[in-house]
Amino acid sequence: MTTPKRILLATGAAVFIAVAIGSLAVAQQVITKPPTAADWAAMAKLPDFNGVWERGGGGAPRGGATPAANAGGQAARGAGAAAAPRGGAAAAGGAPQAGAAPARGAGGAGRGAGGRGGGLQLTPEYEAKRAAYKAPEDNETANCLPPGMPGIMGQPYPMEFLLTPGKVTIIIEAYTQVRHIYTDGRKLPADPDPHYFGNSVGHWEGDTLVVETVGFGPNTNIAPGVGHSDKMKIVERFRLVDPDNMSIETTITDPVVLLAPTTSTSNLRRHREWTITEYICEENNRNSVNDGKAKINVAIPSPNSTR
Amino acid sequence: MKINITSALRSGIAVMCLVAAAVAPLAAHHSFAAFNMTDEKTVVGTVKQVEWTNPHIWIWIDVPNDKGGKDAFGFEGMSPNYLERRGWSRTTLKIGDKITVTYHPLREGNTGGMFMSGKMETGKILTGGGSNN
Numbered sequence: 085m086t087t088p089k090r091i092l093l094a095t096g097a098a099v100f101i102a103v104a105i106g107s108l109a110v111a112q113q114v115i116t117k118p119p120t121a122a123d124w125a126a127m128a129k130l131p132d133f134n135g136v137w138e139r140g141g142g143g144a145p146r147g148g149a150t151p152a153a154n155a156g157g158q159a160a161r162g163a164g165a166a167a168a169p170r171g172g173a174a175a176a177g178g179a180p181q182a183g184a185a186p187a188r189g190a191g192g193a194g195r196g197a198g199g200r201g202g203g204l205q206l207t208p209e210y211e212a213k214r215a216a217y218k219a220p221e222d223n224e225t226a227n228c229l230p231p232g233m234p235g236i237m238g239q240p241y242p243m244e245f246l247l248t249p250g251k252v253t254i255i256i257e258a259y260t261q262v263r264h265i266y267t268d269g270r271k272l273p274a275d276p277d278p279h280y281f282g283n284s285v286g287h288w289e290g291d292t293l294v295v296e297t298v299g300f301g302p303n304t305n306i307a308p309g310v311g312h313s314d315k316m317k318i319v320e321r322f323r324l325v326d327p328d329n330m331s332i333e334t335t336i337t338d339p340v341v342l343l344a345p346t347t348s349t350s351n352l353r354r355h356r357e358w359t360i361t362e363y364i365c366e367e368n369n370r371n372s373v374n375d376g377k378a379k380i381n382v383a384i385p386s387p388n389s390t391r
Numbered sequence: 392m393k394i395n396i397t398s399a400l401r402s403g404i405a406v407m408c409l410v411a412a413a414v415a416p417l418a419a420h421h422s423f424a425a426f427n428m429t430d431e432k433t434v435v436g437t438v439k440q441v442e443w444t445n446p447h448i449w450i451w452i453d454v455p456n457d458k459g460g461k462d463a464f465g466f467e468g469m470s471p472n473y474l475e476r477r478g479w480s481r482t483t484l485k486i487g488d489k490i491t492v493t494y495h496p497l498r499e500g501n502t503g504g505m506f507m508s509g510k511m512e513t514g515k516i517l518t519g520g521g522s523n524n
Contacts, residue, residue, distance in 0.1 A: 226422040228446065241472060257472060361472045368444035370467070371422035378424035382465050382501050384451050385440055 114270045119249035130247055131291045131324050136360055137352035138242040204310060205343040217309030220376030224303060227372055228365035230259035232280030232304035233297060234318055234334060238350070244360045252286055252293060257363050265295050272298050280304060282318065292323040306336055306346075313340035328354040426467075426495040426505040434464055438488040443481040445470050450484060450506060452492065465503035466494055469519055477519040488512065 206214060225231055231239075239258035246253040250268030255261075265284040276283040276299025286295040297318045305311050316338040325331045330352040337345040370381040436452030448468040453461040468474065471481065484490070489512040494504035509517040 221424040222422045226424075241470075355476075358476060361475070363445050363470060363472050365446040367446070368442055368449075369446055370449065371425070371447075373422065373424075378422050380422065380425035380467075380497070382497065382503060384463055384465060385442060385449075 114266075116250065117268065123249035127247060127249060130288065131293075132327070133245040133247055133252070133293070133322065133324070133330070135354050135356060136242045136244045136358040137330060137354050138358075139238065139240070139350060139352055204307060204346055206310065207341060207343055210310060210341045213311070214309045219308060220373065221378035222371070222373040222376075224373065226378060228259070228369050229303065230261050230280055232301055233263075233282050234306075234336065235304065236261055236263075236281070237320075237332070237334070241363060242355060242358060242360060243352075252295075255360055257360050259365055260363055265293075267293075272296060278302060278314070289321075292321050295320040295322065306338065306341060310341065312338050315340050325351075328356070330354070423505075425497055425499075427498050428495050428505075430496050431493060431507065432496050432504070433491060433493045435489070435491045436461075436464060438484050438486050438490060439463055440486070441481075441484050443471055445472070448474065448506075450492075451503075452490060454502070462502050464492070465501070466492055466506040467504075468506040474519055479517065479519070483517065490517075 230236055236256055236258065237243075239256065241257040243257060244255040246255065250266065252265040252267055254263040254265070256263065261281070263281050263284060265286040267286045267288070269287075270285055272285050273283050278299055278301040280301050280303065282297040282304075283299040284295055284297040286293055288294070295318075297320070298316070299314075300312055300316055302311075306316070316336065319335045319337075321331075321333040323331055331349060332352065333347060333349045335345050335347040336342065372379045372381075434452070434454050436454035438450065439453045440449075440451040442449040447470055450466045450468060451463050452466075454464050456462050471479075491510040493507045493509070495507060496504040511517065
């Protein structure tokens with residue numbers, strides 16, 4: 085073999101290897117490392133997030149003072165996500181729910197929250213879309229599809245945080261949903277598949293868990309009538325404000341939709357007396373929506389029904 | 392029997408949205424479209440059937456009518472997981488129990504609606520229904 089041929093071959097091999105590495109990078113294959121004893125030991129130094137939490141002060145009165153952190157409930161600030169106090173919140177011991185977690189789409193369960201995204205500073209394109217938006221009678225949550233992010237974080241049911249080496253898992257009772265937040269140092273995917281919960285990574289800044297999420301499915305939205313682009317990014321900052329109260333500061337950026345990032349704060353309260361239970365929405369769903377039209381099935385069950 | 396509530400929405404969608412805004416966060420899955428959330432009614436009857444199921448419980452009661460018979464009223468409540476944390480259980484209501492129910496009526500002519508609160512013969516008050524109670 086002549087020298088030029090060798091050089092050519094070597095160059096070819098190098099190119100092949102580079103392409104192969106490049107392909108790996110595109111696929112963004114991530115190997116989840118087995119945790120070591122040291123990894124488990126390190127868990128003990130993290131803030132105590134484990135357990136069952138619910139937004140605001142919801143749930144049975146627990147006696148005694150409601151922590152101030154919950155009394156205020158949600159406070160929208162910055163450019164958007166106007167909080168919409170829910171009726172009778174005090175009676176339910178609950179906090180107002182904010183637009184930070186509007187339920188999804190099309191006029192849905194989160195159709196409170198600033199009306200049709202009121203308070204959000206939208207780009208002209210999305211302002212026009214919002215103006216033209218006609219709320220359907222109901223949204224797909226009536227058909228038991230979950231709201232996805234950010235709406236799923238505003239549901240009236242609890243969620244459980246599990247901290248394990250390299251990962252924070254949030255088990256959300258509503259719709260039996262799970263968020264997977266990788267804290268093992270992996271990067272956000274460059275070209276994520278669109279998911280209801282997006283794709284999340286997290287890291288700790290002192291006692292604050294900072295979660296970045298990208299890659300949201302088309303059925304999630306910022307507010308009713310306000311969709312999102314593939315540029316939407318949600319950053320959540322979770323921290324304990326006292327032993328059983330957690331603050332979540334949520335910032336949504338989307339340069340295609342929002343003129344400015346919108347930030348809001350919500351609170352979770354830990355319920356050590358609770359465990360997560362089952363919520364299979366499809367079990368006996370008598371509500372439905374089809375092409376924006378809502379229906380309800382009020383048929384009385386047979387006396388022999390096993391329900 | 393399936394009820395299409397389309398026509399009922401034509402007149403009251405703005406009002407409904409306003410009300411839904413106030414209560415929507417309590418409803419994970421809930422559709423408010425079928426109910427007149429600004430109206431409130433009360434009936435007394437005896438428990439006929441209970442569906443202790445997600446995403447909503449349903450309670451049917453027999454209510455005496457003025458013809459000497461009885462009408463079945465159906466009520467949609469919150470979900471078992473929610474209610475069990477607020478004093479209910481799947482055996483709270485038994486067939487034959489007498490109960491007074493306050494509710495947001497169905498928009499379309501049916502007897503029943505969204506459960507707001509109930510009072511048992513024992514005096515026990517049941518709250519945390521489908522609406523924010």
